[in-house]
Amino acid sequence: MLVQIQKFIDQFHTRLSQIISWFTLIMVLLTLLIVILRYGFNMGWIAMQESVMYLHAAVFMLGAAYTLQVDQHVRVDVFYRKFSERGKALTNLLGSLLLLMPVNIFILLISWEYVGNSWGLLEGSQEAGGLPLVFILKTFILLFAGSLSLQGIAEIIKSTLVLAAAGERK
Template sequence: MFLFFSFFKRSAHAIDSLIERIGRFVSWLTLVMVLVTFCIVLLRYLFDLSWVMMQESIIYLHGLVFMLGAAYTLKHDGHVRVDIIYQRCTPKIKAWIDLLGTLFLLLPVAGFMLWSSWEYVMSSWDILEGSRNSGGLPLVYLLKSCLLLMSGLLILQGLSLLMSKIVYIFEPGTKHG
């Protein structure tokens, strides 16, 4: 049984480390988004210039931040939660709620997102879909691929959460506050 818990702890730590690195990288995209927006405003109002590619890059960056940051937000327990019951529970009951929520809500929904977006993304790759606007970014298929990446990262972080909660609940000698 010790090997089982040890494997879960190591696996959860490895997944958490990966998600943490991705989240820290993605956080820099918000700075890039602000700088590009600033440039767009300067170019438009000072020089009367506008490029569709720059405007679309804001949309792409926004999408990347949300899609690639979802698992990081989950790792840091930053998603919206109805705290009417949860806040009054003991740590062990909270762990059970998290475990069951992950098992019966998060993993099935993320799996469905992965499954349902697969064909959509692949058809975009088949034609190397680009912007519909003249002068726009030719990489729509890459942005759509982030749907698969988001789902996969949510599944990974969900598995990490699941393993952590199993260890917390069932490992002998664990103090539950």
């Protein structure tokens, strides 16, 4: 059952990453359009510029869990790369339990009211002509911590299974 949960979480984040990967192309095209309009035609829209920021936030915040899944997150790799599979699994398990999960729980708890207040106001941009969706932008904070916690659970399961298999081989 644990393997099924882990695989479901991994598949969810893989699909999510495939969707948000298109956001980077959209950001590039929007940025190109913004530059052409501004410098070629002396025109600009705040909403278009803000949409690039929203897309960037989505790519970063929603892509973090997939980055963890494929083991491409930032890590001090000086010692880790020399560890055995068991050592890596133990490091990942302890890191997930003692660092990743507490930080994500803290982010969820501390930002819940912040995001809730934004939704209560249906907060919009302070810029004239900006997007009226700041509450959506702030929601990415909760989605970030939630999806990273979910992937943390998958990583805990993976590490536990590696350690169990290593224990059986002894």
